[in-house]
Amino acid sequence: TNMEALDRHYEKVPPLKQTFEFYQGHRLIKELEAEIIKPRAEVTDEDVKAYYEQNPELFSREGFVEMAMVRTNETQLAERITRELKTGADFFSVMEPVSPAGVRIEKRPTAHLPDAIKAELEKLSPGQVGIVADGDDTVFIKLVRREDQDRIPFDAVRDRIRTQVEEERFESVRNETIQQLRALSDIEINQSAWKKLRKTLVEEEV
Numbered sequence: 001t002n003m004e005a006l007d008r009h010y011e012k013v014p015p016l017k018q019t020f021e022f023y024q025g026h027r028l029i030k031e032l033e034a035e036i037i038k039p040r041a042e043v044t045d046e047d048v049k050a051y052y053e054q055n056p057e058l059f060s061r062e063g064f065v066e067m068a069m070v071r072t073n074e075t076q077l078a079e080r081i082t083r084e085l086k087t088g089a090d091f092f093s094v095m096e097p098v099s100p101a102g103v104r105i106e107k108r109p110t111a112h113l114p115d116a117i118k119a120e121l122e123k124l125s126p127g128q129v130g131i132v133a134d135g136d137d138t139v140f141i142k143l144v145r146r147e148d149q150d151r152i153p154f155d156a157v158r159d160r161i162r163t164q165v166e167e168e169r170f171e172s173v174r175n176e177t178i179q180q181l182r183a184l185s186d187i188e189i190n191q192s193a194w195k196k197l198r199k200t201l202v203e204e205e206v
Contacts, residue, residue, distance in 0.1 A: 033170075037177055041170040048162050052154050059157050063110040063149040065121055068103045068142040070095045071134070078138035082131055091129055091142045098140075105144055117141065 005011070011020035052059060068091065072078050077097060084094045095103050110118060117139065120130040124143040132139040 033174065037170060037173050041166065041173045043162055043166045043169060047165055048158060049154065051161050051165050052157065056151065059152045059154075059161075061150040061152060063147055064107055065110055065113075065146045066105055066107045066144040067121070068092070068095075068105050068144065069117075070098050070103055070140045071137050072098045072140075073137045075138075081140065082138075085129055085131070085140070091140070095140065110146075110149075121146070 010016045072081075081094050081098070085091065092103050110121075113121070114134070116132050116134060120132045120141060121143055124130050124141070126143055126145055128143055130141040130143070132141065
């Protein structure tokens, strides 16, 4: 790593020889990639914008609902509560036999709710009540507030998208280049080196 070491040719003598050759090879690969692959993997502003438009689900804030939800598997009780709700009774008062300690209003991500619950909530406006059959249970829902999925502004994620697209494109071009080189190459096995390597591996296993 300095002139004195080079003058003494430490890079040609084990154990430094192997370390030197490893880093030398690594540096050559990086220089080759910068010269041949990187120019073919450039990303434009139009590429970044296109990725943003084509993948809206990746750049959206999760929607959520504020709701009260009560579940019971008592059929007769569920039927009585259903009748009372349909006549306009107060949701929280009617739920007292099922939840004597009171009903909590919870904020939940919409995506984490069961499909049947999500489908029922889609029909409701804030303040309305829904009833869902879930196997042997009856689920009573009161929607308090809904906040739908929100798109993150492009400017807030522009740099992150550029980095991701650059990495993906670089890897794609790199793999393509390697495949092309392999297709154009005649690979020959150095039998002497292979036998030596095989002998070493066998001895290590023993």
